[in-house]
Amino acid sequence: MKLNLKNPIVFFDLETTGTNINSDRIVEICYLKVHPNGNEESKTLRINPEMPIPAESSAIHGIFDEDIADCPTFKEVAKNIAKDIEGSDLAGFNSNRFDIPLLAEEFLRAGVDIDLSKRKFVDVQVIFHKMEQRTLSAAYKFYCDKNLEDAHSAEADTRATYEVLMAQLDRYDELKNDIAFLSDYSSYNNNVDLAGRMIFDENGVEVFNFGKYKGVPVSEVLQKDAGYFGWMLNSDFTLNTKAELTKIKLRELTGK
Structure with a gap:
């Protein structure tokens, strides 16, 4: 074949x-x-x-x-x-x-x-x-x-x-x-980042795929828990995960 x-x-x-x-x-x-x-x-x-x-x-x-x-x-x-x-x-x-x-x-x-x-x-x-x-x-x-x-x-x-x-x-x-x-x-999830810390839900919305905010939209968490973004950037997550999270953060700030 x-x-x-x-x-x-x-x-x-x-x-x-x-x-x-x-x-x-x-x-x-x-x-x-x-x-x-x-x-x-x-x-x-x-x-x-x-x-x-x-x-x-x-x-x-x-x-x-x-x-x-x-x-x-x-x-x-x-x-x-x-x-x-x-x-x-x-x-x-x-x-x-x-x-x-x-x-x-x-x-x-x-x-x-x-x-x-x-x-x-x-x-x-x-x-x-x-x-x-x-x-x-x-x-x-x-x-x-x-x-x-x-x-x-x-x-x-x-x-x-x-x-x-x-x-x-x-x-x-x-x-x-x-x-x-x-x-x-061959994909279990529709990942936002390659490590799968964030995924797209059935509506195409980026949600967290781990921890206390699992299943919660990323944009919602960034708005209500301002320290979570900084915690992730300073924790042992992959560079790719941090880059994708930053893209979402910038999109929310600029509206683009």
Whole structure:
């Protein structure tokens, strides 16, 4: 089967120093760009995270401090990565909750302005969980009838994710070979920010998705609790979340 594409789609996977979107860093990125004509391009980069890699993370992906000591920092390659994925939709395994928000944070820290708001995100893990409830290795075995060798290497996981999506399209008649459909299907919420701290409700209104104001319109909270905006900006939220919150705040102040 060939993916029905209007835009290129980039399947990607990150290996990182940990699982905290706010503070952890990328140590390896692999992306596979699939063009509407079916042509494919792939690239794998090791990244110096400018911080020690915890032993528990190295035990998972097999990348140690000495492996990336002479590698470029993310800031040094950020513009090239942004250029490679420009105009492309994005796909991954657990990418909506982890890889995409963390990648966006790295771009923000590097000072690279990349607008992901018009991209479509396809999370193959969400499709898998809605259909079967398992892990990437199990998904690869289940859908492709192959064992996932070198699991937790970015390159192996990226290629497996692409193959699993193709097999899902073959298996499930209800899945449309359409990126807009797959993006909607693989999203749990319609997020305002990539971390999902704010979402759009059924009426298209931005509401908080956590804490004491969960379900309350963001604009309403900013009006009645003036200190909440400052608290969020000074707390451990992602840079992307703070930027989207600031946009709403400025819109409320200017009426635009």
